[in-house]
Amino acid sequence: MEQLLEKYQTMGISPAVYQLGEKTIEKIRPRFDEIDKIAEYNQAKVLAAMQKNRVSAACFAGTTGYGYDDVGRDNLERVYADVFHTEAALVRPQITCGTHALTVALSANLLPGDELLSPVGLPYDTLQEVIGIRESPCSLKEYGVSYRQVDLTENGTFDYEGIQKAINEKTKLVTIQRSKGYATRPTFSVAQIGELIRFIKNIKPDIVCMVDNCYGEFVETIEPSDVGADMVVGSLIKNPGGGLAPIGGYICGTKTCVDRCAFRLSAPGLGQEVGANLGIMTALYQGFFLAPTVVAGALKGAIFAANLYEPFGYNCVPNATESRHDIIQAVELGSEDAMIAFCKGIQAAAPVDSFATPLPWDMPGYNDKVIMAAGAFIQGSSIELSADGPIRPPYAVYFQGGLTWLHAKTGILMSLQQLVDAKLVEL
């Protein structure tokens, strides 16, 4: 369409970059159809849960103070529990982010003398201080919880022998990170996670298996809680918030685990009874309702990026043809300059703060300098189009989100344009 090309040109996208984008999209159409099918299933799943729990206007009323008898809050937790097929759920604006949700889940279910095991290598950067892998006041380590880790094998699979050896009488909880985070290992499918959980429970049935589900929600038709996870944990400013949730985190799981989480989050004895919703229930319900299609758009963007960048020789994780288990696309750009150029493009494409220039900085909770491009309606929301990465080899940029596929497309085209303009890529 002539008109569209002209519009893109006024935004700085050259005809050559646009045409390359169109050719790439033609190639991946069948995969878009598959994504839409998964979204359709998940949409039905969320819709059915809302209908079953008789969501009504009364659920959207704001509460303040203690938040006793908060109908909307309590019902949203039932909706989440039904979608994740768990006995219970804790879904709260008082959970400030994903790291906080994971911290609550861990510290509520680990006691002094217990051991935590990660059978999937080093956990996400911010969790390292939570666990005490990097020293921090109030870490689990400081409270007498020990930690053990089994790295993945060289080809990114579970080291079953190592895991078997690592499990001992102290092992209380296993943390399984679904998404690769800031690593270049593969993201696990829900089926793979199920296999790992079965293996662990065979050795020691009473181990609590927790899955860090960040970025994984609604990518497949099943969730880790469908394959034996005792707790699945995530952030509402990622997938399940659908871009509308202004804050929050969730923990879905067994009643025993979730009750403990609620006691940890508020206070022993109070648990889920307190916690006012502060008037954000509409956003949490509506965001959850939109989440399956928002995730589908983000997935399309990720696949588009891999297929656009891989032909230039950049290693992409996952690669252009692999199946997807989260919304993150890593592109190994090989240099700090290329990371900056990529992020500039994403930033320039944003609806908010498009005039800002992203630069590497020392972000709290992270060990290396981090560059972040985000022009989000909700601060730090990474279901919105965003790109970030630690400044360290292989200089990978982690690209994710896009509230709509079309915005993701624009951002990716603008990132490539920046690399072309900086003469880092030749068309």
Ligand SMILES: *Cc1c(COP(=O)(O)O)cnc(C)c1O
């Ligand atoms: C984002 C993320 C977290 C932490 O979430 P925040 O909301 O940034 O605190 C934890 N684990 C994984 C895998 C993540 O992607």
